[in-house]
Amino acid sequence: MTAPNPAPATRSWYKRNEIAVTPWLFLAPAxxxxxxxxxxxxxxxxxxxxxxxxxxxxxxxxGMGNYVELMDDGAFEVSLWNNLKWLLFYLLAIPGGLFIALFLNQTVTGIRLYKSLFFFPFVISQVVVGLVFSWFYLPNEGLLNGVLGLVGLGPINVLGDPDLATYGIIAAGLWPQTAYCMILYLTGLNAVDPEQIEAGRLDNAKGWKMLWYIIIPQLKPATFIAFVVTIIGALRSFDLISIMTNGGPFGQTRVLSFYMFEKALSEYGFRMGYGAAIAVILFLIMLVFIAYFLWSMWREEKGR
Structure with a gap:
């Protein structure tokens, strides 16, 4: 004969709240x-x-001395503007990744080879990407100037030109970032509802209409992740700048993360407080973008 269950008043606090507490115990280490x-x-x-x-x-x-000094720091202004350029042009990786994913989602002869070629930039190190593009941009021996020479255009020193160097580094960064967005969208395309596709075809939706009204709305989770990761990648762009130009020429390719490193760890005197102030500004910029996207997703989920 089994013993009766203990009365509720005699049970421990954990037993009375087990269902509510157990998930928090699993979350506690993280x-x-x-x-x-x-x-x-x-x-x-x-x-x-x-x-x-x-x-x-x-x-x-x-107090606010480091922040006041930042307002009159020309190098900080250049770094901030360069970060805005990175943000603007890095977003090209999102539509680029989407269209590559749409192509690779087709049944085409040799599609596995194409997938491998487009996936390749994602798995290599940023250092390798920087070195490859540094060789690509070489004024005399580089492939870029070799191609320009075939069409009668003179050699250009991309990384040595203060007006072009930042854009050259951004182009190098777009290569692996587009591959990453492509992977996100390939995963999202596998979850697209085929019944909605068929319904769209019955309503004579083709081409851009099919893409805009049926496919893209179902890719919103992948688009959200792509936006967040791309914005973070643009704001923390350090590796490529360090490898390709080291902030030059004349400091014109600095971004906030690189300038923070220079001030905190590279310059004579090691201005940790000043570098931390730059880091806080960078963190606040990043926080604004991420908070906006999280709020947008929350509002959309709440409206369902």
């Missing part, structure tokens, strides 16, 4: 790691930005 490795460093960076500190000696509190 939340602790996130707090320790993300939230705490962000808080420290914000606090350091209010100090004049070389990273080793005593820190001197200067």
């Amino acid at each position: 939340m602790l790691f996130f707090a320790f490795y993300v939230i705490w460093p962000i808080y420290q960076s914000i606090m350091i930005s209010f100090y004049d500190w070389d990273g080793l000696g005593d820190a001197t509190f200067i």
Whole structure:
């Protein structure tokens, strides 16, 4: 004969709240790691930005002094404008990835080979991408100037021209970023409802109408991820600049992440507080974009 269940009043607090508490126990390790490795460093960076500190000696509190200095810093202005250029042109990776994914989603002879070729830039290191494009842009031996010479155009030094260097690096970054967006959209296309496609065909929807009214609305989750990842990639563009120009020529290819590194770790004196102030500005810019997209997705889900 089994023993009767204990009365509710004698059960432990955990047993009474087991269903509500158990998910939080599973989430607790991830939340602790996130707090320790993300939230705490962000808080420290914000606090350091209010100090004049070389990273080793005593820190001197200067309040908003670093931020006031940023307002009159010409190099910071150049870096900020370059980040805006990266944001604008990097977004080309999203439609580029979509159209490549639409092509690779077809049944074509040799499609596996095409997929491998388009996927290849995603798996190679940014350092390798930077080196490949540095060779591609060489003034005399580079492939770009070799092609221009065939059509009678003179050689151009892309990475040596202050007006062209930033765009040359952005083009290098678009290569792997487009491949990443392509992968996201290929995954999204596998989840497209075939019944909606068939219904669209019955309503005589073809070409752009089919794409705009039926396919793209079903790719909104992939588009959201592509936007977030592309914006983050544009704002933290450091590797390619370090490899291809090291901020030159004449500092015209700096972005905020690279300028932060220069101020905090490269220059004589190691201005950690000033570098932290640049990092905080970069974080706020990134936060605005991500918060907007999260709010848009939440509003859309709530409206369903």
